[in-house]
Amino acid sequence: MVTAARTGTVLWTPRHVLVTASAQAEPHGRAILDRLAAAGVDDVRLLSGDRLPPLREDTDRATYARAKRTLAVVTSAASKRRPTPIPPSADFSFPLAEGCPGHCQYCYLAGSLTGPPITRVYADLPRVLAGLDEVVGTGAVTTGTQARGHEGTTFEASCYTDPLALEHVTGSLAATITHFGTHPWPGPVQLRLTTKYDDVDGLLDLPHRGRTRIRASVNVAGVERFEGGTARVGARLRALGRLARAGYPVGLTIAPIMPVDDWRTAYGDLLDAAAAELPAGADLTVECITHRFTPKSKDVQLGWYPATKLDLEESTRSRKHGKFGAVKFVYDKDTMRDLRGWFEAALADRLPAARYLYWT
Numbered sequence: 501m502v503t504a505a506r507t508g509t510v511l512w513t514p515r516h517v518l519v520t521a522s523a524q525a526e527p528h529g530r531a532i533l534d535r536l537a538a539a540g541v542d543d544v545r546l547l548s549g550d551r552l553p554p555l556r557e558d559t560d561r562a563t564y565a566r567a568k569r570t571l572a573v574v575t576s577a578a579s580k581r582r583p584t585p586i587p588p589s590a591d592f593s594f595p596l597a598e599g600c601p602g603h604c605q606y607c608y609l610a611g612s613l614t615g616p617p618i619t620r621v622y623a624d625l626p627r628v629l630a631g632l633d634e635v636v637g638t639g640a641v642t643t644g645t646q647a648r649g650h651e652g653t654t655f656e657a658s659c660y661t662d663p664l665a666l667e668h669v670t671g672s673l674a675a676t677i678t679h680f681g682t683h684p685w686p687g688p689v690q691l692r693l694t695t696k697y698d699d700v701d702g703l704l705d706l707p708h709r710g711r712t713r714i715r716a717s718v719n720v721a722g723v724e725r726f727e728g729g730t731a732r733v734g735a736r737l738r739a740l741g742r743l744a745r746a747g748y749p750v751g752l753t754i755a756p757i758m759p760v761d762d763w764r765t766a767y768g769d770l771l772d773a774a775a776a777e778l779p780a781g782a783d784l785t786v787e788c789i790t791h792r793f794t795p796k797s798k799d800v801q802l803g804w805y806p807a808t809k810l811d812l813e814e815s816t817r818s819r820k821h822g823k824f825g826a827v828k829f830v831y832d833k834d835t836m837r838d839l840r841g842w843f844e845a846a847l848a849d850r851l852p853a854a855r856y857l858y859w860t
Contacts, residue, residue: 509699510731512601512665514571514619517544518552522575522623528675529623532573535669550575555616564804567616568601571669575624583635583655588858589787590654590692591639594628596672597621597661602696603728605805606756609660611797617804619661621670629679636687648857652688655680664695664714665730667702674702681709694753698731698739704746713785715751716740720770722760726810734773741777750782752854755789757843758811759835764842771850784854788843792830 517536523529524546536544547553552572557563576595583592599619600609610617622628632655642648657663663673673693680691691712703714716736724733731739744750752774760766778784791811793801798812817829831839840859847856 509701510697510729510735511668511699512697512729513539513669514541514601515543515569516566517541517571517573518547518618519544519573519623520547520550520552520575522550523573524623526575526623528625528672529573529575532621532623532670535671536571539669541669552618555618560803563616567618568603570618571666572618572620573623574620576622576628580622581628581631583632585640586656586659587641588860589641589659590656591641591643592632592635592653593656593659594632595622595660596625596628596657596663596676597666597670599660600662601665602662602730603805604696604730605726605728605801605808605810606723606791606793607801608756608793608797610800610804611794612660613800619666621666621672625672625675629676629683632689633686636685636689642690650688651690654690654692656692658693658695662695662697663693664697664699668699674706677703677706677708677712680711681707690749692751694751696727696730696736698735700739700743703748704742708748710747710749710783713749713751713783714740714743715753715785715787717753717755718770718774719754719756720760720763720766722763722766723756723758726808733770737774737777740774741779744782744784745779749785750778751785751787752851753787753789754843755787756791757788757839758791759831759839763839764846767843768846768850771846775851781853784851785857786847786851786854787857788840788859790831790836790839790860792828794826794828798829 555567557566580595583594586593599617601619636653639653642651642654667673694715694717696717718733718736740750793812814829818832820828820830
């Protein structure tokens with residue numbers, strides 16, 4: 501469930517929790533159990549093994565609804581812990597969790613998950629973090645590049661989740677930021693994450709040492725209406741300003757960009773609102789990601805949100821193939837040219853000190 505008013509801090513507290521036997525044996529897993537108790541969660545099932553029980557209700561919608569209210573505390577498989585290249589955002593991704601409690605109808609993540617969308621968090625966080633040293637200095641997105649080499653080896657922690665959404669019941673994000681700030685790394689590093697939430701109080705005084713860049717995922721009202729269960733964009737921007745004043749490098753992830761009605765005015769107002777919230781001299785980056793979908797993500801999205809007004813019409817899109825043959829549908833060349841040209845000019849005008857990282 502989501503607590504707090506829509507105009508205030510938004511917290512997600514699960515109604516149902518499953519904890520595997522291995523997770524119960526981990527100190528971080530036991531700390532998560534303490535946090536869940538403090539948050540008032542009383543439906544906590546301690547499993548005798550490491551296999552999660554099947555979750556199936558009478559209908560697909562009921563299954564989806566229960567899964568979105570369920571947290572599983574598990575340990576990570578070796579394949580999950582292995583840092584994975586994640587262009588164009590960062591050198592590598594690694595998992596703090598998998599799954600998200602938000603209800604974003606355009607969720608691109610939907611195409612990469614299997615089964616009901618339970619959120620899984622990893623109780624063996626120290627083991628996950630211990631495996632990062634071995635890839636420092638070996639990335640290809642930022643490491644050794646002229647444009648972004650000063651960022652060091654970059655690690656994305658929000659590819660498969662929104663870690664801030666889970667923070668008040670896991671503590672995993674604060675522990676990770678502290679690790680990045682205090683660990684004796686073999687070379688320069690940066691932790692990166694994107695969020696649609698605003699509960700940053702517990703992050704402001706951490707010893708981050710400028711090694712964590714927190715980006716707010718932001719959009720205009722015509723797209724924000726598809727983002728159920730999240731903090732409002734204005735609250736995200738205010739939280740980003742607080743983080744910047746606490747010395748964090750920050751960023752805007754403008755995603756997914758859509759040519760909604762009067763989009764130039766709407767996105768211009770969004771950039772102006774960001775400029776107004778951020779302190780002078782903030783270390784700010786901007787990433788621009790246009791709306792796209794795959795056949796699988798479309799099917800999942802329509803199953804989860806059958807009444808959605810989201811534009812998923814394939815006939816008006818360009819069909820693209822990834823390097824492994826995967827199909828995705830993106831805007832046509834003329835639309836992309838209009839969007840990109842406007843954004844690049846508007847960013848230079850409205851946020852001239854920001855570093856514009858990429859368009860996709």
